[in-house]
Amino acid sequence: MNIILGTAGHIDHGKTSLVKALTGIDTDRLKEEKKRGITIELGFAHLELPCGNRVGIVDVPGHEKFIHNMLAGAGGIDMVMLIIAADEGIMPQTIEHFGILSLLEIKHGLIVITKKDLVDDDWIEMVEGEILEKFQGSFLENAPIISVSAHTGEGLELLKNTLSQMVGKVENKKLTTPFRLPIDRVFSVDGFGTVVTGTLIEGRVKVGENVMLYPTLEMPKVRSLQVHGSPVEVAVAGQRVAVNISGIKKHQVSRGHTIAPIGSMENTMMVDVKLNILESTKRTIKNASRVHFYHGTKELLAKVILLDKNQLEAGESAYVQLRFEEELSLKVGDHFVIRFFSPLETIGGGVVLDANPVKHRRNQPTVIDSMTIKENGTKKEKVYLAICEQSKNLRTIDYIRDHIGKEPITKELNKLVEEKAIIQLNDSLYLSKEYLAVLKVKLLKLLREFHKAYPLKEGMNRAEVRGKLIRKAQVNAIDSIINYFIDRKIIRWESEFISLPDFTVVYKEADTALLNEVGDLYKSNGFSPPSLDDLAKHYGKNKQYTGAITMLKKSGTIVSLDLKYFIHKEYYEKALALLNAHFEKNDEIALGDYRDMLGVSRKYAVALLEEFDKKKITRKVGEGRRRYK
Template sequence: MNLILGTAGHIDHGKTSLVKALTGIDTDRLKEEKKRGITIELGFAYLDLSCGNRIGIVDVPGHEKFINNMLAGAGGIDLAMMVIAADEGIMPQTIEHFGILSLLEIQHGVVVITKTDLVDADWIEMVKDEIREKFKGSFLENAPIIPVSAYTGAGIEELKQALSQIVSQVKAKKLSTPFRLPIDRVFSVDGFGTVATGTLIEGRVKVGENIMLYPTLETARVRSLQVHGTAVEKAVAGQRVAVNLTGIKKQQVMRGDTIAPATSMENSMMVDVKLNILKSSNRSVKNASRVHFYHGTKEILAKVILLAKDELEAGESAYVQFRFEEELALKVGDHFVIRFYSPLETIGGGVVLDANPVKHRRNQAAVISAMKIKENGTRKDKVLLAIFEQSKNLRDIDYIRDHIGNESITKELDELVEEKKIVQLSEGLYLSKEYLASLKNKLLKILREYHKTYPLKEGANREEVRGKLIPRASVAAIDSIINYFIDKKIVKWESEFISLPDFKVVYKEADTELLNEVEKLYKNGEFAPPSLDDLAKYYGKNKQYTGAITMLKKSGTIIALDLKYCIHKDYYQKALDLMNNYLKENDEIALGIYRDILGVSRKYAVALLEEFDKKRITKKVGEARRLYK
């Protein structure tokens, strides 16, 4: 099992020295860090434990000015190593880091008392008591407390043993989901190009895979991978990974971006969450206030919309919609942290309930009810709610599954279909009964209006219905809905037309006159009939002529040559006879010759010859036609 251990604690409490004592790796790589003796950027190391596991280590800065860097490293950790110097005890950044780890819902950790060579045994016991009291009721309440000295090496082996025991308790990462890697560092390597590093938080990534950067939606390909400095063909969740990307420049990649497969995530300008304010916070959060929002390795500004309160005090929780000032890609179940806009102080955090919500109005009972289901409902409740909310978007079942946490929902779907709460329209499309009912009413209204406008047409064609029923949706999705209503005999499908079940064309005297009039126009056109555009200009606002055309086509009185032209059956037959007579004396007929025989322009001759080709009366040979044999 691959896991990430993150350090936490106040500045100058010996986090980096402790990591070096454990691993032999100095995680301070910058000249400025060496010069000032403090960690500024994230540092990385790894440790092989006696249990057989290799854990990656993220060493975070302890200075309050670099909390944003600490947050970038904390997002991917599985267990925490809270570091407290024996000579100083618990300090402000100890508390802030502890709050951040709690908000991220880290479940496992160890507390390390460093610099024990500077104090006596009684002092160490006093620090232990302070630690137990401070972390009572938290995930560190029963964590082992290990006194060590990075200077003398005392306690280092005991710490390694404690870590071996803890890692066996940590829940394994999700490997079956699409991979996701929040980027915390980007650089270039001569001869290789762009390299991005980060903690792979879920899934597997392989050399050669195509990837997408979120939220920029830039694309690239994985040229090579390294895990702890070793080249690998694939990396799995829980590993620190360096990804060499090809097809993209270093300037197009930045810290805070996320590497994932194309279409596996979706950018959003808002997110629904359960927000928890730290008990230790000195600030309250008011509705519409601006905050710094931290997710993965990304920091953006957001507006807080409190959905049922006007203000949140320390220790309180509420359902909230964050509205971002730029796009961000998240997933349900992700954790986040917020800091006060100014001054920068960590005030709260929580978990994502909906990564792509609609904009909510405040103080709406239905919104709060839905939030409660998203937080604490059964999986079946969540599936039903997701389908109810996403039906109007015709989301497929893969999206619904991801929307509630990427778990199998086959059992829940089958039960909901059996209970008639949802309807399966195709293999991947399920809709709520409420949305289907609204579509049924809309379709019936469309057809009623259509029959009223075009009483001589047997009905609307599918393309007309698609465009009016659900504009801009996929043809496959809309057709599955139309077919459902046809199967249920809610509408009728005959002769390529969709109509109300009881609709029939009823001729009136005026209709017969119109039919005769339109037929006469085509007959008078001879081999150069009017186009549909010509008829539209001729009849103006009177659209009844289109029904007459449909009826004349159905009866065979006129014959469609293409989407633009029809020809009267008498002149169609004459045109065919003239061609056959010519071909009795000649092997083939050229377009120009046929045009002259008919005495029309080229476009009419082309339309006729192409229709003969479709019916396999003729076949095109070069620029001429021969009889089809």
């Protein structure tokens, strides 16, 4: 099992000294940290426990000026040591760090009283009493309390043994979900290039994998991996990882970026959340308040849109849309923390309910209802809501699964299909019956208007239907929808045309005259037929000629050469006969010779020969053509 253990607590309460006493690793690596004697940046170490597990340790700064660095390290931890100095007891940053841990819903932790050698047993007992009272009702209510001295070593073995017992209670990481590595450090190594470090919070990443950097969408490659300084081929969730990435420069990466599989996340400028305000804060959040937002290792400014309240006081909760000043990428179920805009102090946090929402108007009951389901609904309710909301975007089932928190949903899908609440279009696409009803109305209207405008056309071609029914949709998705309506005889598909089931071309006298006119145009121009552009100029606003072309093509009167040219069947056959006569005496024909034979410009000769190539009458050899064999 891979576990990340974090430290937390007030400045100068001995967090870094304790980590060094446990591991032999000094996590203060900066000159300024050595000079000032305080932790400024995140520090990292690892510890071999008596149970055989190795835990990674993230040591965070305790000074109030560096809370943003503390937050960058807290997002990936599984278990925490809340450290309180025996000689000072609970202090302001003890409370702020504890509040952050609570907002991030850290479930496992213990309390370590440091500097035991500076006080007597009676004092330790008094500090323990203060701790029990302060953390009553919290996730640390029944946590072990261990007194240690990093200076003498007293209590360190008990601490290690207690950690050994606790790691077994930590939930296993999700290794089957796409990996995510929020970056907390970036540097360059001579001969290797850019290296990033972070805590792998889910999934597994391997050497050689092409990845994406969010939110910049750069696509580097994993060149090599290290875990606790040792090379590995695969890193898994719960490990501290150093990743050497190729194809990207150091200046293109920064703390707050995330490495994940290509296309596994989407950038957003807003999220829907459940926001909880700390009971200890004295600040009030009003609608449109600006706050500092912390997620993973990312920090940015956000505006708080209260969806059903005018303000939030200490201890209150609400559904909120957070709107950002720059893009970021996150997922449903992620936790975050917010701090007051000025002065900077932690005031709340919560959980992401929708990572890619639309912009909401305030005081809309349907919005609140949907967010209530996203927070507290059954899995079936969440699946149904996600499909209803995402049907218009033709989202695949993989997106729907991620949208509700990455859990298996096959059982819920099958039940909803059985109840006919949703419709399965293919292996990965499910739509709500309401959205399909909307598409049905739109499709029938589209075909009715087309038949009215082009009575000589048997219908619309599939590509045209795709483009007008749903713009910018993936071909396989829109084709599945079209096939759904074809299978149920709501529309008809014959040859290359889609039409209403009862539509037939009915000729009027004027239609027959137009057919003859267009046919004569092709016949009179012989081997040099008009292009579609030529006909468009000739007929102007009268688009009925396009229907005439369709009917002439269907009857075989004209033959398609490419997307632009048709030729009268009589001249097509003459062109082919001339070619065959040439091949009776010659093995090959040059393009220029065929052009002169027909008495046309090069473009018509090319169009004919390429059509013969498609029909395997000829084959191209160099600049000439031979019979196809």
